[in-house]
Amino acid sequence: MGIGEPRHAFPDWVGEVLNAHLHEFNSYPPNDGTPELLNAIAGWIQRRYGVPVQLDRQIMALNGTREGLFNAALALCPEVTRSGAKPAVLIPNPFYQVYALGALAAGAEPIYVPATADNGFLPDYGALDPALLDRVEIAYLCSPSNPQGAVASREYWADLIELAERHDFRVFADECYSEIYRDAPPIGALQVASEMGASPERVLIFHSLSKRSNLPGLRAGFVAGGAESIARIKQLRAYAGAPLPYPLQRVAEKVWADEAHVDHNRALYVEKYEMADEIFAGVPGYQSPQAGFFLWLPVSNGEDAALKLWRETGVRVLPGAYLGADADGANPGSKYIRVALVAPKQDLQGGLRQLRTCLYG
Numbered sequence: 242m243g244i245g246e247p248r249h250a251f252p253d254w255v256g257e258v259l260n261a262h263l264h265e266f267n268s269y270p271p272n273d274g275t276p277e278l279l280n281a282i283a284g285w286i287q288r289r290y291g292v293p294v295q296l297d298r299q300i301m302a303l304n305g306t307r308e309g310l311f312n313a314a315l316a317l318c319p320e321v322t323r324s325g326a327k328p329a330v331l332i333p334n335p336f337y338q339v340y341a342l343g344a345l346a347a348g349a350e351p352i353y354v355p356a357t358a359d360n361g362f363l364p365d366y367g368a369l370d371p372a373l374l375d376r377v378e379i380a381y382l383c384s385p386s387n388p389q390g391a392v393a394s395r396e397y398w399a400d401l402i403e404l405a406e407r408h409d410f411r412v413f414a415d416e417c418y419s420e421i422y423r424d425a426p427p428i429g430a431l432q433v434a435s436e437m438g439a440s441p442e443r444v445l446i447f448h449s450l451s452k453r454s455n456l457p458g459l460r461a462g463f464v465a466g467g468a469e470s471i472a473r474i475k476q477l478r479a480y481a482g483a484p485l486p487y488p489l490q491r492v493a494e495k496v497w498a499d500e501a502h503v504d505h506n507r508a509l510y511v512e513k514y515e516m517a518d519e520i521f522a523g524v525p526g527y528q529s530p531q532a533g534f535f536l537w538l539p540v541s542n543g544e545d546a547a548l549k550l551w552r553e554t555g556v557r558v559l560p561g562a563y564l565g566a567d568a569d570g571a572n573p574g575s576k577y578i579r580v581a582l583v584a585p586k587q588d589l590q591g592g593l594r595q596l597r598t599c600l601y602g
């Protein structure tokens with residue numbers, strides 16, 4: 242339960258599609274995505290968020306979101322001074338490690354902003370010093386968030402986009418957990434930007450088939466947003482990126498067009514949330530995730546708890562501090578463990594029960 246690797250089944254027709262296109266391994270694939278794949282992605286964005294995007298100018302196919310989140314920082318955060326000082330990149334703390342690596346590789350200063358129970362596990366970027374905000378090139382935000390499963394509301398996104406307009410920075414919305422939720426689909430950053438009439442250049446959204454469709458090994462995702470931002474990412478990736486092989490682009494095209502398997506997958510996670518809520522009922526500070534597939538459980542010391550659990554039960558979880566950075570003398574993950582709800586339900590139930598008994602009595 243330590244690693245967030247999706248383990249539910251992917252659609253059983255994936256093999257057939259792959260097989261039908263094997264001969265295309267003979268050809269160099271288009272870097273930006275086949276027109277058919279981009280069309281399927283644009284259709285998905287329109288259905289999911291009600292936002293029309295131009296497929297040749299506003300979307301780029303990615304090899305999963307990880308490389309996109311990194312490369313977009315390189316493409317859009319040139320190593321120059323910003324307001325007479327080093328450019329800054331805002332990162333929620335705790336966070337997906339690639340955000341920090343993207344910032345550092347681009348020569349920017351990562352600014353770790355606490356996302357704790359006190360602020361609903363979403364960083365309060367608006368409370369930062371305006372002089373610092375003037376140095377910001379990029380603000381990463383993960384919604385639904387890994388590790389806490391918090392969902393940014395329409396109001397949260399609107400405030401962040403307005404802040405980005407005021408201080409002239411871009412928002413990188415990591416929405417790779419967007420399809421795994423309890424009741425209502427999480428609102429998206431591009432959707433809010435469009436409703437507000439904000440420039441699409443303010444926001445880039447990053448999506449993936451890894452979680453939505455249980456295909457982390459396919460390495461298929463996309464980035465969408467303003468045409469100018471996408472052009473700069475395309476330019477970098479035309480040289481430094483690895484395009485998705487043709488047959489895999491064909492598979493991704495079909496997978497984005499199908500929702501039946503996504504609904505089924507979500508229902509399995511909802512059963513797991515319910516199971517976790519039952520097992521952890523009465524644990525002080527337990528918060529059921531709104532979305533995503535992790536539990537973020539409070540303990541007195543995350544490393545000690547993970548070690549005790551491993552030694553006494555063989556159940557492995559991640560100490561929360563490993564997902565956080567020390568900032569202002571504190572690591573906001575240090576009193577948590579992260580538990581991935583990816584295992585088959587029976588195994589997960591056994592593991593969660595052992596965890597409850599071992600750590601909470």
Ligand SMILES: Cc1ncc(COP(=O)(O)O)c(C=O)c1O
Nearest residue numbers: 305306307337387417449451462
């Ligand atoms: C928050 C977050 N963003 C991005 C990724 C990257 O996933 P992928 O590259 O498979 O789309 C992960 C993977 O675990 C993640 O947890």
